[in-house]
Amino acid sequence: MTQDELKTLVGHAALAYVPEGELIGVGTGSTVNKFIDALGASGKKIPGAVSSSVASTERLLALGIPVFDANEVGDLAVYIDGADEIDHAGHMIKGGGAALTREKIVAAQSRQFVCIADESKLVKALGKFPIPVEVIPMSAQHLCRRFISMGATATLRLKDGQPLVTDNGQHILDVAGLQLADPLAFETQVSQWPGVITVGVFAYQKAQVCLLATANGIKTLSF
Numbered sequence: 473m474t475q476d477e478l479k480t481l482v483g484h485a486a487l488a489y490v491p492e493g494e495l496i497g498v499g500t501g502s503t504v505n506k507f508i509d510a511l512g513a514s515g516k517k518i519p520g521a522v523s524s525s526v527a528s529t530e531r532l533l534a535l536g537i538p539v540f541d542a543n544e545v546g547d548l549a550v551y552i553d554g555a556d557e558i559d560h561a562g563h564m565i566k567g568g569g570a571a572l573t574r575e576k577i578v579a580a581q582s583r584q585f586v587c588i589a590d591e592s593k594l595v596k597a598l599g600k601f602p603i604p605v606e607v608i609p610m611s612a613q614h615l616c617r618r619f620i621s622m623g624a625t626a627t628l629r630l631k632d633g634q635p636l637v638t639d640n641g642q643h644i645l646d647v648a649g650l651q652l653a654d655p656l657a658f659e660t661q662v663s664q665w666p667g668v669i670t671v672g673v674f675a676y677q678k679a680q681v682c683l684l685a686t687a688n689g690i691k692t693l694s695f
């Protein structure tokens with residue numbers, strides 16, 4: 473099976489976690505796109521979704537699924553999103569698609585986080601994938617130096633030769649070269665640094681379930 477076929481498989485599998493009649497949270501990325509397409513085709517009756525990015529909002533609306541502002545609604549039944557890496561405790565690295573801040577907000581508003589991923593994303597320890605950190609632009613170089621002093625490298629993410637600007641009007645640093653022995657401690661520490669908006673380590677806001685697409689079908693991990 474190709475990686476694209478695995479993403480389609482797991483996107484469909486996530487439908488089982490969508491309760492009819494309830495609002496859900498929807499993440500961002502190529503795996504979530506498969507879920508959104510499956511949801512649109514499924515005929516499942518939900519009042520709508522809260523979305524974690526402009527891209528996902530546009531895709532949901534194009535399929536006739538209403539999208540609500542996070543402030544208009546209360547708790548969400550479930551949050552469905554992908555990950556760049558997930559470990560055996562449900563901790564994740566997220567933000568490869570630059571949507572990490574809204575992803576963490578919508579995840580926090582949801583009663584359950586269901587991560588959908590292909591098996592290449594499952595790791596023993598987080599950190600091979602560079603950790604995205606959304607930052608206030610004026611803090612970027614100072615924060616790069618702080619990461620370097622931890623033994624990492626930190627690179628300002630570019631798009632078309634210019635700093636990438638997130639949906640929130642901010643910048644992204646990609647931090648490489650760290651193996652996270654304690655993801656929660658790292659998330660807690662970096663979240664306190666002035667200028668950091670969101671660190672793309674989801675340990676406090678970890679997954680409760682991971683649907684992992686493998687060559688032998690869907691494997692369900694519960695944490």
Ligand code: 5RP
Nearest residue numbers: 501502503554567568569571
């Ligand atoms: C976006 C994310 C995505 O969930 C993550 O990058 C995985 O994306 P994909 O499903 O395309 O591999 O965190 O900010």
